[in-house]
Amino acid sequence: MKYMLMMNCPRDGYDQFTSWPKKDIEAHIAFMIGFAKKLQGSGEWVDGQGLDAPTQAKVVRAGKDGKPITDGVFPESKEYLAGYWIVDVESPQRAYQLAAEASAAPGPGGVPFNMAIEVRQVMSGPPETK
């Protein structure tokens, strides 16, 4: 079964991250690389991507003429999606366990950052609808 693990960050999370000390940034990046390698090694990795900074985000809706109307940057949301993993695992418990591992990525001073990871199952269907 496939799950999407969504790493959500508070609205000012990006600014926090960019002002961490160098060794904490390095430790965080090294953790993320290691986590991806581990998932690939265990055969559970499907996909994983980091998204660009929320300051670059646009919210788009179709106007009456079907043309895009873009809104600025997440005006109201308290949280934003920083990145995600899609894993193929044996059980929901395994997905939660992986999410907890990701959540414990080191933050400032090497202390677990305890980010909120939203876990959602990816729906399955017959191949022709994919």
Place this chain on the structure above:
Amino acid sequence: MTYASLDRRAEHLLRDLAPQVLGATLRRFRDFAACEDAVQEALIAAASQWPRDGIPDNPRGWLIHVALRRMTDHVRSEISRRNREAAAIEDVPIVVAPAVYAEPGIDPDDTLVLLFMCCHPSLSSASAIALTLRAVGGLTTGEIAKSFLVPEPTMAQRISRAKQTIESSRVPFVMPDAAERSQRLSSVLHVLYLIFNEGYTSSSGPSLHRTDLSNEAIRLTRAVRQLLPDDAQVAGLLALMLLTDARRVARTGPVGELIPLDEQDRTLWDQEAIVEGVALVSMAMSSGTVGEYQLQAAIAALHDEAPRAEDTDWPQILALYGVLKRMSDNPVVVLNHAIATAMVDGPRAGLALLEALDNDERLAGSHRLISVRAHLLERAGERQAATTLYRDAAGRTTSIPERNYLLMRAARLSETS
């Protein structure tokens, strides 16, 4: 599908032969899309049969034979389909004479003509890149998809649409005439350059290099150079790729972050590639017209030949960027010219030149302009302003190694100030 079952020698052989086999097939049948599919099937058949039966005595003949047989099957089924449809509509059978076999001739220019086709200006660069890698590079759709981090069906569709565009724009499988040739050659070189760059500075994704793409671009450019040994642009491009790729290993740090030129461990640079690149660029610079690739290669050579960063011949680099700037309207050249100016005349002089770019829409708000300004401010001693701009640039780049580098640069500055 990959050629994983083959050893390296067989794989190289297969991929070197791919464009020749396609050329020979196209000389017999005009249908580019179907011929390209037939050749791909022949390559895949070879990848499964050669490891078992050994490489045939005449591998090219073997591949051509298989591709032609696939094409004959294809034509037969087309004929019967059309005959069925025609019979239903107007009862007039369309009969196409079956293909007659003879050992088809091999024209070394076939590879070049194919490149001209695959890099035709009617194609978008993404399509031209994909088609070139498959039809000329002999890569499978799966391998190309993997290199560009997209699902295989997406890449298959991109390739198939590119082939449709070629069909509908009726690009003939012939060498363009002399007047058109140099313009078409620049499209080819541009596509090869883009493939190289995609491998060298991946525009997205977690790792900075996708070596397979860089190596493929170098291999294809070498093939073009074999066909056009006297062309200075081709030599210049090959030199530029070799001289840039020579620094690959030194370019990333332990957590995959970018390491700038002046901080790289130069003992890691590939001396063999540098020697070859320098020889090529010397040849290219002395033969008549000087183009952008030669100039960029000459600049890369000056960097590669400096034993230490402080030995870099910046006045000479500045002079070369000056020539490039007059030749092209590329804002990135202006950016690099400003960096060279800063190295020769000090950071303030460089910063002054950057102002000209503030109103250039192509670079406005781009992380490149901001990060160069941050570097020059750092050199000018304005640490706080530099830190802010490094962070700003980090929030704008879409390359993870570049973001990491910019963040660490900012962190280092704010910790030591």
